[in-house]
Each structure stands twice: as C-alpha cells, then as structure tokens.
Amino acid sequence: MHTIPSIINFPKIGNSKQGYISIAENENLPFDVKRIYWTYFTPEDVERGGHAHHDLMQILIAVSGKIIVNTEMPDGTKERFVLSSPNQGVYLPKYSWHVMQYSHNAVQMCIASMVYEEKDYIRDYNDFKKVKYG
Ligand code: T46
Secondary structure: OOOOOEEEEOOEEEEOOOEEEEOOOHHHOOOOOOEEEEEEOOOOOOEEEEEEEOOOOEEEEEEEOOEEEEEEOOOOOEEEEEEOOOOEEEEEOOOOEEEEEEOOOOEEEEEEOOOOOHHHEEOOHHHHHOOOOO
C-alpha cells in the first residue's frame, strides 16, 4: 500500500484520430472504490480542500482542464502536483493534507475508498499537525 501522495498513470487507449479512453479498475487501484464524486465550475481564485482524512484514500483526476494539488504529510513533507492529462491522477493516502486550485474549465473526478463521513475529516490544520502517523 502506498503511503505517500503519488501520480497514478491510467491506461490510455486510442489515437488522436479516434479519441481516447482511460479505465480505472479495482484490481489496478490502491483501494476498493466505494464512491465517485466530481467538482466543477470552481472559480480560479478559490482554493478547495484544506483538510486531511483519518481513513479515506482518494485519487483525484483532472478529466478536463488543470488542477494544482498541494499536499503535506504529518511529517512535514510537501509536494505539488499539476494534473492536466485525463489519463493521470494523484493518489492521496490517509493523513495527507491537500489544497486544490482549478483552471476555469477544470472538472475534477475523485475516486474514493469510503462513503462520505464528515467525522473522517480533519479540517483544522493545527489538529492535523498533531497527528501521530507512520
Ligand atoms: C476531498 C476533496 C478532494 C457531501 O455531502 N458528500 C460528498 O461525498 C462530498 C465529497 C461532499 N459533500 C458535501 C459536504 C460539503 O457540504 O459537499 C460540500 C462540499 O464539500 P467540501 O467543502 O469538503 O469540498 P472540497 O472540494 O473542499 O473537498 C472534497 C471532498 O469533500 C474531500 O473529501 O478530499 O474534495
């Protein structure tokens, strides 16, 4: 199981004349899929996220446009991912603080390991920095 945020490359089938298809299947993902949600029409000056999760693991994909994902782990390791290919996603393990910014045309699809549970969120950065992990 991956424990740090990392890029996942999905298969890209097709060609420029016909177009492409990418596929996500449980057997090729770091977790079993329980939920999919998508966000869109986020103004460019808005940051979404700003939280971590106790148990949720996710993969964010820019199916359209560009998404900048800044992550931080409890040990202070920070990374910046730029998603701009629909066949690429960023894997967010549990306890990864994440903040996202979107281009005007961005559509973010999120593949998630759990159903929605508000109590799984850590929304206070100071609480996140107190997490003992790893
Ligand atoms: C995450 C990032 C990448 C629901 O009722 N059900 C859901 O499944 C989700 C995802 C959200 N909501 C409600 C909760 C809030 O009232 O939708 C509203 C917006 O959620 P939030 O402010 O958490 O949105 P983001 O874009 O900051 O975060 C979302 C996910 O919530 C979060 O788990 O990791 O996308």
